[in-house]
Amino acid sequence: MGKVLIAIFDDENEATFEELLLFLRSKKDIEVVNAFSMDNRLDYGSIIIDAKYRVVEVAGKSIGMTNYEFEILYLLARHPGQVFSKEQIYNQVWKEPYYGAEDNVMSLIRRIRKKIEPDPSKPIYILTVWGVGYKFNNAIKRK
Numbered sequence: 001m002g003k004v005l006i007a008i009f010d011d012e013n014e015a016t017f018e019e020l021l022l023f024l025r026s027k028k029d030i031e032v033v034n035a036f037s038m039d040n041r042l043d044y045g046s047i048i049i050d051a052k053y054r055v056v057e058v059a060g061k062s063i064g065m066t067n068y069e070f071e072i073l074y075l076l077a078r079h080p081g082q083v084f085s086k087e088q089i090y091n092q093v094w095k096e097p098y099y100g101a102e103d104n105v106m107s108l109i110r111r112i113r114k115k116i117e118p119d120p121s122k123p124i125y126i127l128t129v130w131g132v133g134y135k136f137n138n139a140i141k142r143k
Contacts (some may be wrong), residue, residue: 081138
């Protein structure tokens with residue numbers, strides 16, 4: 001009789017997850033079945049964010065995004081309703097300490113809104129929480 005291993009990793013441990021998969025696949029007596037990221041594709045109806053292919057679609061149309069734009073959108077969309085400060089966004093996306101780089105985060109949020117929002121001046125996806133930061137609208141249900 002065989003044994004089954006189920007392991008769940010936080011997003012911060014993506015490298016560890018990939019290393020473990022490589023190790024397990026290198027063993028001839030171990031079969032890896034269904035290794036995947038649980039949040040690979042986020043579907044919010046008119047907006048789809050696919051992390052595996054790094055594609056964002058809005059109303060069926062592919063939207064070009066820079067790496068930082070994609071990472072910020074994906075971070076917020078994975079945690080709808082959770083408020084992230086500019087510092088938290090910077091630390092998670094740039095993976096380096098935050099030194100008052102709030103202009104970087106704010107300008108990227110503006111650019112993302114121009115690309116995904118029907119009316120960027122009245123955003124429905126990425127909301128500002130005044131004095132705190134940003135969040136993905138949790139009123140928009142995931143499909």
